Amino acid sequence: MSKKKRSTNDPFHLNGKRAMVSLGPLNDNAHCPYRCAFCYVQDEFVSYANLDVDDIISFLKGNRKKYDIVYVSGDTDSFAPPRTDRGLELLYKIVMEIDCDLLFTTRTTFTEDNYHTLKRIIDEQKRTQNMLYACVSITRFSESTAYLEPRPIPTPIERINVLRRLKELGATTVLATRPFLPVVDVQDYLQIIDMARDCIDIVLGECFYFIRGGTVQQRVFPDGIPQELEEDIVRNQRMSFDDNSASWDIWDSSEYQEAVEMKCKELGIMFAMHSDDGVQEYLLTCRTSI
Numbered sequence: 001m002s003k004k005k006r007s008t009n010d011p012f013h014l015n016g017k018r019a020m021v022s023l024g025p026l027n028d029n030a031h032c033p034y035r036c037a038f039c040y041v042q043d044e045f046v047s048y049a050n051l052d053v054d055d056i057i058s059f060l061k062g063n064r065k066k067y068d069i070v071y072v073s074g075d076t077d078s079f080a081p082p083r084t085d086r087g088l089e090l091l092y093k094i095v096m097e098i099d100c101d102l103l104f105t106t107r108t109t110f111t112e113d114n115y116h117t118l119k120r121i122i123d124e125q126k127r128t129q130n131m132l133y134a135c136v137s138i139t140r141f142s143e144s145t146a147y148l149e150p151r152p153i154p155t156p157i158e159r160i161n162v163l164r165r166l167k168e169l170g171a172t173t174v175l176a177t178r179p180f181l182p183v184v185d186v187q188d189y190l191q192i193i194d195m196a197r198d199c200i201d202i203v204l205g206e207c208f209y210f211i212r213g214g215t216v217q218q219r220v221f222p223d224g225i226p227q228e229l230e231e232d233i234v235r236n237q238r239m240s241f242d243d244n245s246a247s248w249d250i251w252d253s254s255e256y257q258e259a260v261e262m263k264c265k266e267l268g269i270m271f272a273m274h275s276d277d278g279v280q281e282y283l284l285t286c287r288t289s290i
């Protein structure tokens with residue numbers, strides 16, 4: 001993992017519209033309970049600070065004028081075991097103490113007790129007329145690419161079932177088919193969307209970021225980068241969703257983007273490459289349909 005960690009004075013990422021917070025690295029050796037091959041925290045993405053839940057709430061309260069939505073997302077899966085209860089405690093305290101829209105992202109599954117807590121969180125957001133976006137990430141479907149999301153990450157079907165339960169509980173559901181990866185057949189993404197079509201409100205994609213010669217590159221392309229991909233890679237770019245200062249290579253996924261966008265259009269589901277855009281468009285549609 002990247003050894004860099006944000007300081008407790010500047011623990012999380014605020015971009016003027018959203019506050020990105022998390023439980024921070026799992027321990028000194030692992031930033032996350034999961035080990036996705038494409039996870040940019042393995043390279044130069046700087047981990048968030050480790051703060052207690054109450055300190056995260058204090059940070060959010062102290063910076064309330066600087067954001068319109070809180071994301072519990074970013075550098076780690078705050079809901080994966082062994083931290084599921086703490087992650088849900090964070091969500092619960094946010095909805096009880098901060099009058100704001102909320103989005104959380106995970107690849108995990110939940111127990112019945114967890115769903116009970118999630119229902120209270122969703123209901124509280126409804127009561128205060130704030131949005132609750134429940135985002136589940138699924139990056140591949142085929143077994144041949146299971147190495148990208150190694151165990152104990154739940155299977156794609158298990159994660160689709162999480163989306164279904166969260167939809168039944170009243171959340172606005174987001175399927176993040178991200179990042180788009182050149183080693184995953186585009187049909188995988190279309191299949192995931194087809195299987196989840198009855199329980200998703202928004203689909204998100206994302207470009208693939210990696211550091212040349214870094215861990216992400218080695219794990220995603222164990223046999224090296226195919227020569228024919230090089231012309232679709234843009235070199236030395238800054239990340240659009242974080243303030244780390246590294247130079248990233250970005251694979252231009254426009255072909256995948258167009259295919260997924262068309263699929264979503266066919267199904268009448270909103271699609272965006274950036275979550276800010278997806279959330280804004282969704283809100284606009286909700287308001288105009290009232």
Ligand code: SF4
Pocket residue numbers: 032033034035036038039040041074075076077107
């Ligand atoms: S679940 Fe998210 S934070 Fe954790 S390893 Fe995968 S991509 Fe990284």
